[in-house]
Amino acid sequence: MKFKPSYIEPVLAWRNVWKNKRRTVLTLLTVTVGCAMLITFHALNKGGHDQMIEDAIEANTGHIQIHARGYWDARSIDYSFKPDERITSALKKIPGVYAFSERVIAGALLSNKNATAGAMIQAVDPLIEKKVSTLHGKVLKGGRYLNADDSTSIVLGETLAKNLDVKTGDTVTMLSQGFDGSIAAENLQVVGIFRSGNPEYxxxxxxxxxxxxxxSFTMMDHISSIVIRLEDSDYTDRVREHLLKTVGKNELEIMGWRELMPELVQFIDMDDMGGYIFDIILFMVIAFGILNNIQMSVFERIREFGVMLAIGTRPGQVTTMVILEAMMIAFLGTVLGIILGSASSYYFILNPLNYSEYAKEFEIWGISTVIWPAKLTYMNIILTSVLTFVLSVGFSVFPARHAAKLKPIEAIRHL
Amino acid sequence: MEIIKINNLEKSYNTNGLAVRAIRNMDLTIKKGEFTAIAGPSGSGKTTLLNIIGGLDNPSGGTIMVGNDDLSKMTARELSDMRLRNIGFIFQAYNLIPVLTAIENVEYILLLQGISRDERRRRAAEMLREVGLEKEINRRPKELSGGQQQRVAVARAIVSRPEISRRRTWTRRQAPTSLTSCTSLTKKTASPSSSRRTTPW
Structure with missing residues (x-):
């Protein structure tokens, strides 16, 4: 006899789901809260990490830097290069480039009276640099950033100023070596002091x-680096490829932010690793919640399954029914979880987490980001909900098969 | 026509290392339309025999032919389909599907048999009327009394017009009036003049 496709399994499954309301609601809560937590934590992590990267890029590093080959390892003025027309005209043409700034960077000794400290001198064009770095916004009250017409001015990091015991308006002496090997010495007036939150700076x-x-450094039109700020971090690889094609990789090194900030990238990877472990635990909690519910409801209904099998229900139909029960709970739970998770993520987008109290701990990692907004991506929602659903349903296969394999006479006698 | 033909049936159980021979060398033939009662003291193997005829239990030896099917040679799925087509069950305890209403319980088998919606409704309602439950068709089992549940089970067993309806001692739970009505109903369905079915009792 041929069976017509029937809707009886979904109907039975749906009614069975609501037969024990309290248990179903508890299981739904497990799935919903678990799924929502996963979405929220992923959103917070993603948002926090992106913010850290953005902050670090904006502060001073830029998305891409161009140096003479060997500069990044040595960080010496000896590795300088002459920026030729090809690079600057290419940078002006490549879409996605927001701004680029040329810098001269040299190690120097700064002295004030008896105090002397080593420092990195970063010489910049004040107007252009403002488009590439946010340090100009970090100058403390009472001081100012460099002006276009400044000649012998200097802006110091807060700790550096403290070590040298100087205030805004004082004079420091800079001593260093020029590009040509000559001595570079200059008396400079402190016009401002900045606090970036990054201890290195x-x-x-x-x-x-x-x-x-x-x-001072007799640069003869050479510079140490070109720092490029893009409109979006996602353009980094594309613009870098473009530059590599234009200028070739022989004399110059063209580095993206991942290479420029390996510690940060490593920190984020480590943080993600901890997140994955948390994910696995949560997924297991959800899956075992469903398993527990389905298992209990199968044990409670052994007689019922026995009758169904005895009067001619096929074992496959029983399996289908039990799996459908799990699917219904998992689906409802996942949908509610997406709604709840998106809502709580949205809350953290509007009200970012504030970690200012832990700023000192963060500084150890060189991280100055203390405001962590959430960032909710479709990828997050899709991946989390699909995994939740699949795992939940996957874990119901065992009790479903158990129900189908029951022997009718034994099951009917079961108490 | 012989609808049940049993030759040399053997059934032994092994409970706690003790072999119990429940059925020994049994031969039985039942013809279509016959109304058969099986009587015996408890432990004499009545339930075992009915379980084997119903395809719920395996014989230890011998052959059982139900219609043209040799039960000992059928797979679990084939047995499942055979039960659906040929056998109406009524169990000792009230065994309805708790999430389905009275009429849905009766319809369930017709649904599995792939019978159209309108005919299902009509036949199930008619059958419930015959067992005197026309007012309770939309109640779920827990809203019915024990006797009412059992009458739904009777309706479910015979609604599909099975070749054999197999019932066990269910009348004990019935009020005297329903006992008469169910018995006559079963006899009616079993009588050659209706649709020639067999009812081992």
């Missing part, structure tokens, strides 16, 4: 106008 970075540095 606050302790050892000093900003001066590039016009002064070109003379």
């Amino acid at each position: 606050d302790q050892g970075l000093a900003l001066t106008p590039i016009s002064l540095a070109k003379e």
Whole structure:
């Protein structure tokens, strides 16, 4: 006899789901809350990490830097290069490039009276640099950032100023070596002090106008780096490829932010690893919640399954019914989880987590980001909900098969 | 026509290492339309025999032919289909599907048999009327009394017009009036003049 396709399994499954309301609601809560937590935590992680990267890129590093080959390892003024027309005209043409700034960078000794400290002098064009770095916004009250017409001005990191015991308006002496090997010495006036939150910058970075540095360090039109800020971090690889094709990779090194900030990338990878472990635990909680519900409801209904099988229900139909029960709970739970998770993620988008109290701990990692907004992606929602659903349904196969394999006479006698 | 033909049936159980021979060398033939009662003291193997005829239990030896099917040679799925087509069950305890209403319980088998919606409804309602439950068709089992549940089970067993309806001691639970009505109903369905079915009792 041929069976017509029947809707009886879904009907039975749906009614069975609501037969024990309290248990179903508890299981739904497990799936919903678990799924929502996963979505929210992923959103917070993604948002926090993206913010860290953005902050680090914006602060001073930029998305891409161009140096003479060997500069990044040595960080010495000896590795300087002459920016030729090809690079600057290419940078002006490549779509996605927001701004680029030329820098001269040199190690120097800064002295004030008896105090001396080593520092990295970063010489910049004040107007252009403002488009590439946010340090100009971090200058403390009472001071100012470099102006276009400054000649012998310097802006110091907060810790560096403290170590040198200088205030805005004081004078420091800079001593260094020029590109040609000559001595570079200059008396500079402190016009401002910045606090970036990144200990590396606050302790050892000093900003001066590039016009002064070109003379003091006898740069002969050479520079240390071109720092490029893009409209979006996602363009990094594309623009880098483009630059590599234009200028070739022989004399110059063209580095993306991942290479420029390996510690940060490593920190994020490590943080993600912890997140994955958390994910696995949550997924297991959800899956065992469903398994428990289905298993219990199968044990309770052994007689019922016995009758169904005895009067001619096929074992496959029983399996289908039990799996459908799990699918219904998992589907409802996942949908509610998406709604709840998106809502709570949205809350954290509007009200970012504030970690200012832990700023000191974060500094150890060189991270100055203390405001973590959430970032909700479709990828997050799709991946989380699909995994939740598949795992939940997957775990119901065992009790479903158990129900179908029951022997009718034994099952009917079961109490 | 012989609808049940049993030759040399053997059934032994092994409970706690003790072999119990429930059925020994049994031969039985039942013709279509016959109304058969099986009587015997408890433990004499009545239930075992009915379970084997119903395809719910395997014989240890011998052959059972139900219609043209040799039960000992059928797979679990074939047995399942055979039960659906040929056998109406009424169990000792009330065994309805708790999430289905009275009429849905009766319809269930017709649904599995692939009978159209309208005919299902009509036949199930008619059968419930015959067992005196026309007012309770939309109640779920837990809203019915024990006797009412059992009458739904009777309706479910015979609604599909099975070749054999197999019932066990269910009348004990019935009020005297329903006992008469169910018995006559079963006899009616079993009588050659209706649709020639067999009812081992």
